[in-house]
Amino acid sequence: MVAMAYPKTWMGSEEADNDMALVERALDQDLAAFEALVARYQNRIIAYAARMLNDHDEAEDVAQEVFIKAYRSLESFRAESSFSTWLYRIATNLCIDRARKRKRSPQQAYSLDEPFDKEEERGGRDVPDLTQEPSRGVEREELRQQVRLTVAEMPDKLRAVLVMCDIQGMAYEQIAQTLGCPIGTVKSRLFHARADLARRLRLRP
Amino acid sequence: MKKLKNDDMMGYLDGTLDAARLAEVEAYLQTDAEDARLLADMKLAMNELHAWDEAEPVRVSDNFWPALRDKLPQRPQRSWLRGASAQLSAWLWPAHSPLRLSARVAAIAVFVALAASFLSPKDAVRNTHATELTSADKTFIQQSLARHDAYVTSQSLSSVLPLRNSDGRDGDGDGGDDDGDDYTP
Incomplete structure (x- = not known):
């Protein structure tokens, strides 16, 4: 690995x-x-x-x-x-x-069917190519949607660290400076966010 | 081997473990299916997050800057102090000059040397003795001494203060400018 x-x-x-x-x-x-x-x-x-x-x-x-x-x-x-x-x-x-x-x-429900960007020209959700491997394509799309849903429902502090590090590729030092907290706190939040995401993915149908 | 610490897991996921530690962690994961599965799922989640931007890139709309420009408040004003500082800085060492760092270091060294010379302990001691009396204080002291001498004279203290008489002082008030060092009660 x-x-x-x-x-x-x-x-x-x-x-x-x-x-x-x-x-x-x-x-x-x-x-x-x-x-x-x-x-x-x-x-x-x-x-x-x-x-x-x-x-x-x-x-x-x-x-x-x-x-x-x-x-x-x-x-x-x-x-x-x-x-x-x-x-x-x-x-x-x-x-x-x-x-x-x-x-x-009032809470707006997160729709898994609604395109992320709403407007077509900005690019909607990535539609998997089902012609080649249908079951794998569906599974992958489900996985993506579960990831988005879990990230959206995360506590703000965990989500901020996860987005900055794992999506935007920022270094721990810069995240710590941005949030005004020690690097250890950043690592701890990131660990919990990743573990939470992993457990939610494991529970998916 | 003991249960994996969070730091080890993060190091494993981030690829920052050294070779020896990585081998230990991988050996441990062979024996703990629960941790191995958690790490595998975390890795899967990280890969999905990483791919998210590529799958759904977020791009700014064409109208972003024109709309923003219209909303901008009055232009930022530079305070006179910051302005002067920036002008001086630009004059002394232009941006990207190779001498910029050395000039800064030299300026800091000069500042520290000047500060040290002003704040040395020698000066601190000297300054504690440098308090001068105001003219009002001097007048008050002179008047007090004159009144004291007048009182002493009026009380005929020749027998009480033989030393002053033996020095030839007549006790008529001229001793008001005596500095008091030889005062004997």
């Missing part, structure tokens, strides 16, 4: 230096510099929010809010962490806020 090489390096120091230069330019009223920062991170932030919230449209809303907050607070960015870490921190807080509001409002 070959293990995956986690955690992997996520961002180089050169990219971080470049981010700082763009932040400085944005602070000097250079909107193009801020646009460059948005272009660099928008897909990652939206992907993160989409996995956290299980809703692409809401993820775009959250991502807009993340960049607006970042823009408004750009002066307070001290480069104690990387710009991407700072964005992820804002995104995590906003996603957790949204998830709490959802819990307070």
Whole structure:
């Protein structure tokens, strides 16, 4: 059994230096510099929010809010962490806020039939090719749906760590910085999230 | 071998165990079907998560930046202190200059040296003796001594303070500028 090489390096120091230069330019009223920062991170932030919230449209809303907050607070960015870490921190807080509001409002059932992205042009669920190996294709699709459902139902803290590490490939150090907790806590949460997911998959019909 | 610790399981899943430890863990998994199954299921889950982005890539809509640009509040304002600092920094060592790190180290060294010279224990001791009296304090002390001398004279203390008389002091109040070091009760 070959293990995956986690955690992997996520961002180089050169990219971080470049981010700082763009932040400085944005602070000097250079909107193009801020646009460059948005272009660099928008897909990652939206992907993160989409996995956290299980809703692409809401993820775009959250991502807009993340960049607006970042823009408004750009002066307070001290480069104690990387710009991407700072964005992820804002995104995590906003996603957790949204998830709490959802819990307070009437619960929307998660439909396994509904396409993840709702709109066809954004790409719906991956439809397995059943012509070759029908039983394996169905089984694989069931597995995927069970994974999505379990991740969606996980406690926010476990889900955040799982999405950052196992979906987005962030290193433990960066996750710890983003969440403001020790690396040991990140590892512990990740272990419980993975084990929970594994047990749920085992129970599937 | 004892039951696997969570750290070992995470190291196994992440592929970060050294060869010796990996061999021990794999040997252990031959003897514990429950842990072996848990790890296999965790691995399966990780692979599914990893494949999720490839199967369903999330991409930003074309309208993302134009919509965001319209929503942006007033442009971020740089405080004068940060602005001055950035200007000075850019002037002293431009970004990506190979001398940037050395210049920073030199600046920190100079700062530490200056701070050390100002805050040395020698200065701290000297400073404790450096408190000066205000003119009001001096006047008050002079007046008090003058009144004391006047009192002493009026009470004819020749028999009480023989030392002062033996020094030739006449006790008429001129001794007010006496520094008090030779005061004998």
